[in-house]
Amino acid sequence: SAVISQKPSRDICQRGTSLTIQCQVDSQVTMMFWYRQQPGQSLTLIATANQGSEATYESGFVIDKFPISRPNLTFSTLTVSNMSPEDSSIYLCSGGQEAGGYTFGSGTRLTVV
Amino acid sequence: TQLLEQSPQFLSIQEGENLTVYCNSSSVFSSLQWYRQEPGEGPVLLVTVVTGGEVKKLKRLTFQFGDARKDSSLHITAAQPGDTGLYLCAATNTGFQKLVFGTGTRLLVSP
Numbered sequence: 001s002a003v004i005s006q007k008p009s010r011d012i013c014q015r016g017t018s019l020t021i022q023c024q025v026d027s028q029v030t031m032m033f034w035y036r037q038q039p040g041q042s043l044t045l046i047a048t049a050n051q052g053s054e055a056t057y058e059s060g061f062v063i064d065k066f067p068i069s070r071p072n073l074t075f076s077t078l079t080v081s082n083m084s085p086e087d088s089s090i091y092l093c094s095g096g097q098e099a100g101g102y103t104f105g106s107g108t109r110l111t112v113v
Numbered sequence: 114t115q116l117l118e119q120s121p122q123f124l125s126i127q128e129g130e131n132l133t134v135y136c137n138s139s140s141v142f143s144s145l146q147w148y149r150q151e152p153g154e155g156p157v158l159l160v161t162v163v164t165g166g167e168v169k170k171l172k173r174l175t176f177q178f179g180d181a182r183k184d185s186s187l188h189i190t191a192a193q194p195g196d197t198g199l200y201l202c203a204a205t206n207t208g209f210q211k212l213v214f215g216t217g218t219r220l221l222v223s224p
Contacts, residue, residue, distance in 0.1 A: 001158075033211060042201060042217040043156070092155050094212075101146065102203075102212060104155025 002027045002095050006105030013083055013112050020079045021108045023093035028073035029103075033094045034066070037107070043092065049076040083112045116140075117202055117215035125221045126192055134187045134218045136202035143205055145178055145185045146212070150199040159187075192222045 003026045013019050023032065032049040047055040047068055055068035070076040080087050088111050096102040120135045136145070144163040148156035160169050162178035162185065169176045175188040185202055202215040 004155075006155075031211075039152075040199065040217075040219055043214045045211055045213075048211055094155075101158050101161055103158070106153065106155050109153075 001101060002029055002103045004093060004095055004103050004105040006093055006108060008108055009106060010109040011111070013110065015084050015112055017083055018079055018081045019083065019110060020077050021091055021093070022077050023075070023095075023105050025074045025095045025103075029095035030073075031096045032070060032076045033096070033102075034068060034076075034078045035092045035094065037090045037092060039090065046078070046091075049078075080110065083110075085112045088112045117204060117213060119200075119202060119215040119218045121218060122216065123219045123221075125223070128193055128222055128224050129191050130222075132189050132192055132220070134189075134200055134220075135184070136186070136215050137184045138204070139183065140204075140206075141182050143182070145182075145202060145204045147176055147185070147187055148201045148203060150201060151197075156199075156201055189220075192220075194222045194224050196220060197222050 005024045007022055011019055034046040035043040036046055037043045045058050046061045046066055047057040049055050049068050049070040051070045051073055065081055067079045090107045090109050092107045093105045094102050117136055117138050126132055144161055146161045147159045149159055150156040160176045165180045165182045167178045173190045177186045200218045203212040
């Protein structure tokens, strides 16, 4: 199955600033997803990153706050914009392909101060 | 929005004990997956079940998909401290689509 490298692994950011998280997959994957997770809790899907077109966002998440890029089948970025302390969380990317199931990055632990 | 409810939410047991985690929904799913996640890491896929009534075994772990494809269970025999982690069920509706995750079960196995 695919291996996903996610960076940064953690960051502490000032409120009002933006952070871009990157995910690199070692092979082409059909779909990529971005999730948010509070420590010890389940994952909430933010959006599906579509290659060559705008991402598909879940209810409660908007493009202005979480712009996503996916220029090719092995790379995607998520930006958390105009951050507030409520954005403090773990952000995870995932890649999937029909034959191999879903693989996750190690996550980015974001703290907004 | 489909909901996948897991029970129990938290389980603390001694090494050697058996346990079962449940994943229930009112929706029918085309496939269901179980993941385990350790602190500082992403979830790791344990198994995928696709057929109603299907049972899969992975060493000491036994996974079952309900006949109606609405529920699933994970049974661990003779739990070990290395089994400690967050267990998540996740399901897809039809074909290859986004995952809906369960509420999660935190397992702590003490020596």
